[in-house]
Amino acid sequence: MSPPGRPKGESLGAQRQGSPISPPGRPKGESLGAQHQGSPISPPGRPKGESLGAQHQGSPMNEAILVSIEMATTWRYASGAAMERFCNGLMEKRIEALRCGVCRRRYLPPRPLCGNCHAPLSEWVPVAHEGRLEAWTVLQVPMLDARTGDMREAPYGMGLIRLDGADTTINHYLAESDPARLAIGLRVRAVWRQEPRGAMDDIVHFEVLR
Numbered sequence: 260m261s262p263p264g265r266p267k268g269e270s271l272g273a274q275r276q277g278s279p280i281s282p283p284g285r286p287k288g289e290s291l292g293a294q295h296q297g298s299p300i301s302p303p304g305r306p307k308g309e310s311l312g313a314q315h316q317g318s319p320m321n322e323a324i325l326v327s328i329e330m331a332t333t334w335r336y337a338s339g340a341a342m343e344r345f346c347n348g349l350m351e352k353r354i355e356a357l358r359c360g361v362c363r364r365r366y367l368p369p370r371p372l373c374g375n376c377h378a379p380l381s382e383w384v385p386v387a388h389e390g391r392l393e394a395w396t397v398l399q400v401p402m403l404d405a406r407t408g409d410m411r412e413a414p415y416g417m418g419l420i421r422l423d424g425a426d427t428t429i430n431h432y433l434a435e436s437d438p439a440r441l442a443i444g445l446r447v448r449a450v451w452r453q454e455p456r457g458a459m460d461d462i463v464h465f466e467v468l469r
């Protein structure tokens with residue numbers, strides 16, 4: 260369809276390209292890349308005639324370009340009022356959720372607003388150290404552990420855990436990494452580090468209760 264005020268048959272593409280853009284079902288060999296190749300538009304710093312389109316068309320890019328950059332970064336992260344209280348509780352091995360005064364939904368990790376009714380949350384309720392495994396997976400490749408900055412040795416289990424007293428799940432490591440011994444619905448319990456420091460990894464992982 261032609262835009263208003265534009266002569267019939269003269270599309271925006273035609274103005275830019277100098278040649279009409281073929282409709283779907285264009286003749287074989289006349290790709291969009293071919294149109295680009297003939298156009299005078301070349302990326303900056305590239306020899307004339309050697310457009311990106313031409314590269315794609317002639318020789319596929321099959322060599323990976325690796326750029327290795329080492330960066331040291333430090334930052335301070337503002338956790339917010341709700342997470343601050345939650346983390347302080349972890350230091351005393353206390354897990355607390357925020358309950359909505361309107362719909363009664365209990366959020367863990369805590370959050371400032373209810374996702375259902377958008378009401379501000381301020382009612383803290385205790386949550387058990389045990390709960391139900393709602394979903395799980397076993398990772399087979401080493402992955403960077405965001406909590407430590409080190410690679411975490413594979414395999415290891417991860418789960419979505421709904422602790423007793425909460426209506427939402429938390430994502431955490433599992434002590435079990437054998438898929439044959441994991442199942443939705445299993446009871447799990449938090450295993451704490453000896454000296455909590457007020458962070459989510461004060462819980463080392465969750466162990467399955469047999």
Ligand SMILES: [Zn+2]
Pocket residue numbers: 359360361362363364373374375376377378
């Ligand atoms: Zn609510």
